[in-house]
Every structure is written in structure tokens, then in C-alpha cells.
Amino acid sequence: MLVIPSISMHDGWMELQQLRYVVAVAETSNFTRAAERCLVVQSALSHQIARLERELGARLFERTSRRVRLTPAGTAFLPAARQCLDAAERAAAEAAAAVGEVRGRLAVGLISTVAAVDIPAALRAFRERYPHVRVGLRVRASEELVEQVEQGAVDVAFLGLPTSVRPRGVHAHELARDRLVAVVAPDHPLAGEQVVDLRRLAGEVFVDLPARTAGRAESDDAFSAAGLTRDVAFEVTTAFLIARLVEQGLGIAMLPSAYVPQLTGVTTIEVVDAPTRVEHVVWSRDGATPAAAAFLAVLGVDDPGGGSAGATSRT
Known part of the structure; x- marks a missing residue:
């Protein structure tokens, strides 16, 4: 080295x-x-x-x-x-890359509700292919991850954003779109419902991510657009803790439908007017490092300057 x-x-x-x-x-x-x-x-x-x-x-x-x-x-x-x-x-x-060897570090950031990519499996495949790269992982809010990618503290990050928001200052590739669903305790009065709407949910106590985060904005914007207010009594930073509080009957939550199958002890209800969230993978606007480019390739995503990923965009 x-x-x-x-x-x-x-x-x-x-x-x-x-x-x-x-x-x-x-x-x-x-x-x-x-x-x-x-x-x-x-x-x-x-x-x-x-x-x-x-x-x-x-x-x-x-x-x-x-x-x-x-x-x-x-x-x-x-x-x-x-x-x-x-x-x-x-x-x-x-x-090292110039002589065909990928070395260095790979700092990966993600939100706690990533569902479009199996992160542990992807990291394992990457480490088996590139054993000389030191891999690190951190969980943060989407807006914090974008800032860290811009600063070079994180090489690749997985975000979840409202459809009205695009990652700025970074290269971004859209991975998936998903609607939010309501999550309640099995003995909650709504647990027997198959479909509800935001007005029906507005009178409930909510568990959600902290205010002014992108994950929280997905729900806040939807209720606001419908002319509704809600009571968010519990603010936590991980989806796991959200689910645990919901399981104990302390409130209800709205989470991505692709993520909730990972949870136990809660009941899922479709919301007809639920917001949609978009999952993105982002990396430096200056171009991916050799390790980051190799990891993106494992995901089937290429750096725009490096070849074939027509779906990748610079925003």
C-alpha cells in the first residue's frame, strides 16, 4: 500500500x-x-x-x-x-487499483429501514471478493448521510426519501419505491381492519422518527396535505425501537411495506392514501473510490463516469 x-x-x-x-x-x-x-x-x-x-x-x-x-x-x-x-x-x-487490486476502506451508511438491498448479504459478497478492503458501517438519518457523503466521511449511503425530495450534491441511483403501511399492536382496535385511511389514523398516538428528518417528513407531509394533524408522542431513531414500542401498545406507526416483514409482534394495515418513499443509493459527486465503485458493482450500479449504468443520475 x-x-x-x-x-x-x-x-x-x-x-x-x-x-x-x-x-x-x-x-x-x-x-x-x-x-x-x-x-x-x-x-x-x-x-x-x-x-x-x-x-x-x-x-x-x-x-x-x-x-x-x-x-x-x-x-x-x-x-x-x-x-x-x-x-x-x-x-x-x-x-493499487491501477495494478488491479482493490484496497483501502469502504464506509457504508444507511437508514434503519433499508429494504431494497440486503445489506448484510451485499457486504459479505463484497468482503469475499475484496478481502483487503476495510469495511465500516454506520446508521444515520438520510439527510445526515448525504452530508457525510459530500464530506467524504461515508463512501456509499442508502437513503429513504419522500418522492418530493431528491438527493443533492451527490451521485444518486434510485433503487425502489414503496408505500408506507400502518403498524399496530395485535390487540389494537384497528388490528382487525384490512384497510384504513389517514383520517382514521389521525386520532391515534404515534411512534415515529425524530422531527425534521426525511423519514419523519414522509408521514408529516402526508397528514399535512390531507389537512390533518397527529400526536407523535414517541420519537426514536431506529425502526426496531419503533416496532417494540408499537408492540407494547404505546402507539402506532407508519413504516415502509417492504421493511415490515422483518418485524415480529405487530400487525400491518394497508393505508389507502399513504405516502410513497423512495430508496436511493448515493456516492460522491467527485466519483466513487475504487472500493466504492467495486461495492456499487456488486449491487449492479456503476459510477456514471465509469461505464454502463444508464439509470444513475447526477443531482
Whole structure:
């Protein structure tokens, strides 16, 4: 793997390892955990960060006995440090790809209700084909994932958005469209119904995703368009927890119909005027990394600049 040992400064050397240490401390807010992540002893990590601070002439972290946080200088330094590390990693991956080997990292992001792709199976197929790629996975809201793809923190992300919303600032490929259904406890009064409408549901207590997220907007917009309001008493971040609260009779929910077969202990009801959500896979507008392109190929999706995926769009 290609190694870029240092970056020239005015009167010293800024090493990539120092940048890695700064990013690790910033992300963990703890020197001990950062050292564990970087597989070094804490004293070595602290020494290198102190050395970098001397070279920069600015403190990057405020250290107290209770916490570690970025100084204004550290906040300004962090984005460029991440970009530098990403560039070095991508340079190494591109060099490996030029001789036919896919290396580097693959950071995958997804919402908790992905149904268009069997993510664990896809990741397993990818790892079997490309064992030298380090794969990471994170679950976030759709709008946060788009931002992380733009910033390079995530390579490929799976989103769920209302039909009125298109991913912006990234390459996007539509995977599937699906209608939401109502999910209730088996002993709920509505459990015996086969079909309901939004007006019938509006009087119920709801469990849903946090306000101002794309997943929540799917339902909020539908009720609003119908001139209805509803009571969302429970806001949680995962579909699994939504289903558990519904199972206990604490509220009802609306979830994608393709996702709910994975759930147990709840009853599904069709909603005649339910909203539609669209699942997308997105990646960097600058083009996929070699590892990301290889993963997209496993899914049957190609980077627009790399060949045959006519269904892929740049938005």
C-alpha cells in the first residue's frame, strides 16, 4: 500500500500520523480511547499532538480532568485534516487499483429501514471478493448521510426519501419505491381492519422518527396535505425501537411495506392514501473510490463516469 509519510510545513513536518491522532481525539473526545483506536500508547499519541501544536503555534484541544474538546483553532484545523487523510488514502487506493487490486476502506451508511438491498448479504459478497478492503458501517438519518457523503466521511449511503425530495450534491441511483403501511399492536382496535385511511389514523398516538428528518417528513407531509394533524408522542431513531414500542401498545406507526416483514409482534394495515418513499443509493459527486465503485458493482450500479449504468443520475 502506498505510504505518504509527511507534509511539508514552514519550519517543520506535519505527519499524516499526527493528523490521524487529531481526528481520533476529536471523534472520541478522549485521549485514551483515541490511542486505543490508533493502536498506540496514550503517551505517544499525546506527545505527537503536543508536537504538532508547537509546530502550528496553536492549541488544538482544551484538556481538563473531565473532558477534551476542540479549541477554535482545532475546529478550523479538523476539516482540512480529514480531507488530507482522505486524499492520502484515496491516492493509495487508486495506485493499487491501477495494478488491479482493490484496497483501502469502504464506509457504508444507511437508514434503519433499508429494504431494497440486503445489506448484510451485499457486504459479505463484497468482503469475499475484496478481502483487503476495510469495511465500516454506520446508521444515520438520510439527510445526515448525504452530508457525510459530500464530506467524504461515508463512501456509499442508502437513503429513504419522500418522492418530493431528491438527493443533492451527490451521485444518486434510485433503487425502489414503496408505500408506507400502518403498524399496530395485535390487540389494537384497528388490528382487525384490512384497510384504513389517514383520517382514521389521525386520532391515534404515534411512534415515529425524530422531527425534521426525511423519514419523519414522509408521514408529516402526508397528514399535512390531507389537512390533518397527529400526536407523535414517541420519537426514536431506529425502526426496531419503533416496532417494540408499537408492540407494547404505546402507539402506532407508519413504516415502509417492504421493511415490515422483518418485524415480529405487530400487525400491518394497508393505508389507502399513504405516502410513497423512495430508496436511493448515493456516492460522491467527485466519483466513487475504487472500493466504492467495486461495492456499487456488486449491487449492479456503476459510477456514471465509469461505464454502463444508464439509470444513475447526477443531482
